[in-house]
Amino acid sequence: MHVLGAVSQELYFPDMHLTDIIEILILTYLIYHIAMWLINTKAWMLMRGIVVLGIFVLLAAVFKMHTILFLARNSVTVLATAAVVVFQPELRRALEKLGEKQFLSSIVPFETNKESSRFSEDTMDSIVDAAYNMGRVKTGALIVVEQAIHLTEYESTGIKMDCLVSMQVLMNIFEHNTPLHDGAIIIRGDRIVSATCYLPLSDNMGLSKELGTRHRAAVGMSEVSDALIIVVSEENGKVSVAQGGVLDRAVTREELREKLTYIQNRKPENKNFLQHIWKGRNKDEKRTDE
Numbered sequence: 001m002h003v004l005g006a007v008s009q010e011l012y013f014p015d016m017h018l019t020d021i022i023e024i025l026i027l028t029y030l031i032y033h034i035a036m037w038l039i040n041t042k043a044w045m046l047m048r049g050i051v052v053l054g055i056f057v058l059l060a061a062v063f064k065m066h067t068i069l070f071l072a073r074n075s076v077t078v079l080a081t082a083a084v085v086v087f088q089p090e091l092r093r094a095l096e097k098l099g100e101k102q103f104l105s106s107i108v109p110f111e112t113n114k115e116s117s118r119f120s121e122d123t124m125d126s127i128v129d130a131a132y133n134m135g136r137v138k139t140g141a142l143i144v145v146e147q148a149i150h151l152t153e154y155e156s157t158g159i160k161m162d163c164l165v166s167m168q169v170l171m172n173i174f175e176h177n178t179p180l181h182d183g184a185i186i187i188r189g190d191r192i193v194s195a196t197c198y199l200p201l202s203d204n205m206g207l208s209k210e211l212g213t214r215h216r217a218a219v220g221m222s223e224v225s226d227a228l229i230i231v232v233s234e235e236n237g238k239v240s241v242a243q244g245g246v247l248d249r250a251v252t253r254e255e256l257r258e259k260l261t262y263i264q265n266r267k268p269e270n271k272n273f274l275q276h277i278w279k280g281r282n283k284d285e286k287r288t289d290e
């Protein structure tokens with residue numbers, strides 16, 4: 001008891017206030033999401049590069065290599081500027097995510113379901129039917145469903161259109177050997193606004209090597225925007241969905257419908273936006289609105 005008393009006297013217990021606890025929670029949240037962002041983007045490679053460079057400079061300091069230390073000291077600002085330039089798309093995406101309405105509504109619950117739907121039930125049915133019909137006959141397709149972030153720069157890489165979405169039109173566009181079948185289409189609301197669009201390819205090393213450029217383009221587009229991208233494989237007819245840099249492969253009709261329902265802002269249950277984007281859909285979930 002005497003020893004315990006002495007130890008407790010030695011221990012330092014800082015004064016904790018409610019604001020300190022809130023501060024710790026905020027910092028934990030931020031550090032977790034920055035770490036996730038680093039892992040999910042090529043910033044992870046940069047981090048590894050910085051660690052290697054740090055070790056090199058440390059060794060130079062230990063062995064008193066003054067020229068190397070001088071060069072390292074003077075190149076810090078140049079490297080910081082270079083990092084901002086190289087990671088401009090990722091930084092822009094991170095800031096856009098912060099500004100997204102759905103991100104805010106995941107934090108502020110009363111914002112949920114205020115916005116009217118982005119596209120109609122008919123559009124959703126047409127997309128789902130077309131995707132699985134094309135899958136059945138192994139017609140490749142790449143469909144971008146735009147959300148809050150406008151995809152004007154990608155739209156301009158293709159042929160401008162202004163056409164109401166229907167199953168027949170979608171199937172016709174992706175029909176082999178037709179002028180519009182190559183590349184991706186972009187859907188805004190209930191209309192197809194562009195076809196034969198060129199999407200950015202993902203450089204995610206973690207993607208399966210068996211996936212070709214169509215799937216890489218879908219993931220790439222989902223990394224730089226909040227769009228939902230549907231891919232129909234020409235090789236095996238499977239339908240996959242890319243969102244937030246994550247590719248959900250071989251989804252079922254119901255799963256595709258649920259993902260579309262989610263972005264349509266008439267989600268069956270109030271689920272966290274980031275959880276949905278980053279972890280993909282939990283396979284055990286069932287729609288409750290059917």
Ligand SMILES: Nc1ncnc2c1ncn2[C@@H]1O[C@H](COP(=O)(O)OP(=O)(O)OP(=O)(O)O)[C@@H](O)[C@H]1O
Nearest residue numbers: 140182183184198199212213214215217233234235
């Ligand atoms: N950057 C891109 N943007 C838009 N569409 C693209 C892009 N790259 C490839 N595509 C489309 O993907 C087609 C090539 O698909 P590829 O066979 O390489 O991909 P895949 O992922 O293996 O798909 P699949 O399973 O359908 O074969 C191209 O003909 C083109 O229509």
